[in-house]
Amino acid sequence: MPSPRLRVLVVASEASPFAKTGGLGDVAGALPQALHALGHDVRVLIPRYRDVKEQVTGTRPVIERVRVPIGDRLVEGQLLEAAGPGGVPFYFLAQDAYFDREALYGTADGDYLDNCERFTFFCRGTLEALIALGREGASAWRPQLIHVNDWQTGLIPVYLKTLYRDHPELGGMGTLFTIHNLAYQGVFWHYDMPMTGLGWDLFTPAGIEFYGKINFLKAGLAFADLLTTVSRTYAAEIRTPAFGNGLEGVLEDRSADLYGVINGIDYETWNPAKDPALACHYSAGQPEDKALCREALRRDLGLEADRSMLITMVTRLAGQKGLDLVLEGLPGLLEAGCQIALLGSGETPLETAWQEAAAAHPGRVAVRLGYDAELAARMYAGGDCFLMPSRYEPCGLGQLIALRYGTIPIVRRTGGLADTVEEWDARRGTGTGFIFDDFSVDALREVVGRAVAAFREPRRWETLVHNAMTQDFSWDASAREYVTLYRKVLRQYGARSPRRSR
Ligand code: ADP
Numbered sequence: 001m002p003s004p005r006l007r008v009l010v011v012a013s014e015a016s017p018f019a020k021t022g023g024l025g026d027v028a029g030a031l032p033q034a035l036h037a038l039g040h041d042v043r044v045l046i047p048r049y050r051d052v053k054e055q056v057t058g059t060r061p062v063i064e065r066v067r068v069p070i071g072d073r074l075v076e077g078q079l080l081e082a083a084g085p086g087g088v089p090f091y092f093l094a095q096d097a098y099f100d101r102e103a104l105y106g107t108a109d110g111d112y113l114d115n116c117e118r119f120t121f122f123c124r125g126t127l128e129a130l131i132a133l134g135r136e137g138a139s140a141w142r143p144q145l146i147h148v149n150d151w152q153t154g155l156i157p158v159y160l161k162t163l164y165r166d167h168p169e170l171g172g173m174g175t176l177f178t179i180h181n182l183a184y185q186g187v188f189w190h191y192d193m194p195m196t197g198l199g200w201d202l203f204t205p206a207g208i209e210f211y212g213k214i215n216f217l218k219a220g221l222a223f224a225d226l227l228t229t230v231s232r233t234y235a236a237e238i239r240t241p242a243f244g245n246g247l248e249g250v251l252e253d254r255s256a257d258l259y260g261v262i263n264g265i266d267y268e269t270w271n272p273a274k275d276p277a278l279a280c281h282y283s284a285g286q287p288e289d290k291a292l293c294r295e296a297l298r299r300d301l302g303l304e305a306d307r308s309m310l311i312t313m314v315t316r317l318a319g320q321k322g323l324d325l326v327l328e329g330l331p332g333l334l335e336a337g338c339q340i341a342l343l344g345s346g347e348t349p350l351e352t353a354w355q356e357a358a359a360a361h362p363g364r365v366a367v368r369l370g371y372d373a374e375l376a377a378r379m380y381a382g383g384d385c386f387l388m389p390s391r392y393e394p395c396g397l398g399q400l401i402a403l404r405y406g407t408i409p410i411v412r413r414t415g416g417l418a419d420t421v422e423e424w425d426a427r428r429g430t431g432t433g434f435i436f437d438d439f440s441v442d443a444l445r446e447v448v449g450r451a452v453a454a455f456r457e458p459r460r461w462e463t464l465v466h467n468a469m470t471q472d473f474s475w476d477a478s479a480r481e482y483v484t485l486y487r488k489v490l491r492q493y494g495a496r497s498p499r500r501s502r
Helices: 023-037 050-055 115-133 155-161 190-196 216-223 232-237 248-253 290-301 323-335 348-360 373-382 398-404 415-420 441-455 458-469 476-493
Strands: 007-011 041-047 061-070 073-083 089-094 145-149 174-179 187-189 213-215 226-229 258-260 310-317 339-346 365-369 385-388 408-412 434-436
Touching (some): 007 023, 023 145, 041 115, 115 190, 155 174, 155 216, 174 216, 190 213, 216 248, 290 310, 310 398, 323 441, 339 373, 373 398, 385 441, 441 458
Parallel strands (some): 007 041, 041 089, 145 174, 339 365, 385 408
Antiparallel strands (some): 061 073, 073 089
């Protein structure tokens, strides 16, 4: 007998293609499609940002008035619906004063000062919208459980276990919380507590208090039924002080409920045989034209046309990503005969330093600042190697895309990088990339030296590229793991089953 299909609402602060700043957007866009393809009724809910408003026009609200208590006020929003990619329905929670802004979370000057209020509204508004949606006659819909993601959704599990615990429609609804990056926690001063509507009895170390402040991520970790993060290695790392960002104790307490499920990538979108951003197309069976993509990229970026190994990087310019280490090690990498191309945006000092590096090494180092999906695809296709020297990396999508495009990852052994890249063994012809351990210039230089040596043996390099391109990091297997965990939530904590005491 086929197992019954599940009804799941995925709630996130961004989801591709409507709104994306990083990996969370990729995951919240692609995982629901994979779940839908497995036959489940999965829908996504995100805020209606300005970007979304511009893309989704002419739809009438499914819920005209979503009334959300914020402190002692009632703030009104609306719920809109549109078809998302792969047949997945998307809901958008609209409230223009909060979400019709230039950016999602903040500008170059810092985070928006009212992020606590914006995402309190988002969390509580999601539940109020669900109550209304469940009463909508023919189009009524209610999920069996909610899959929440990162700090912006952290209050949803808390509300379900407290204010909405005995609600006739939402009471007992289960949650699975996915940590995409533990470093971003949504920490706000305690004066914001009344705005959330939650009682001060929750403002304790066992609840949502964190060194005298409110911590949205901690709230999610403490109250969700099951927890996941995006690789097995990161799931283990975050239980240690070096990676736990102060939450290692909470995670250790909940280690029996914490799982690592590796992210996939959308193999339809990321496909070098079809990608419209590429000048030429290639595949594992016919990899020859990858060389043309490299030459086209060199021309685009003003890099010298020679036989050197081209290392590309596509990344947020943030401390996590280790770009300061690459800058420090740049002389060594150039001496080893490499060319370096970077596409990224983020912290101003890093942007400036990389621009200076490009100016100092014309023809050898190329830098493009900004967010550019098409150039990103050309960087993935045109590089010989793709460098990710991250300090920590929950999963990392860059190395998965690079593998798919036959661009050999050079990565630090941390988080998802450790779980998805296998060291190249020239003798046996196995492996998919190059891995280093120490976060140091010497280790970086050594690993790049190994890559250059392998690159100089074209026949073996072909095997390595073939190995990379024939890996399977599509979503199917990971989506099935999520289904198993959703069923576990329903079995153990689901609707109206006795709740554990906390
Ligand atoms: P994170 O989520 O920490 O930023 P990931 O590797 O998980 O890192 O995902 C980053 C995603 O964002 C990848 O799809 C990557 O290609 C994309 N990306 C990052 N920076 C840029 C940029 N400047 N232009 C285009 N795409 C980018």
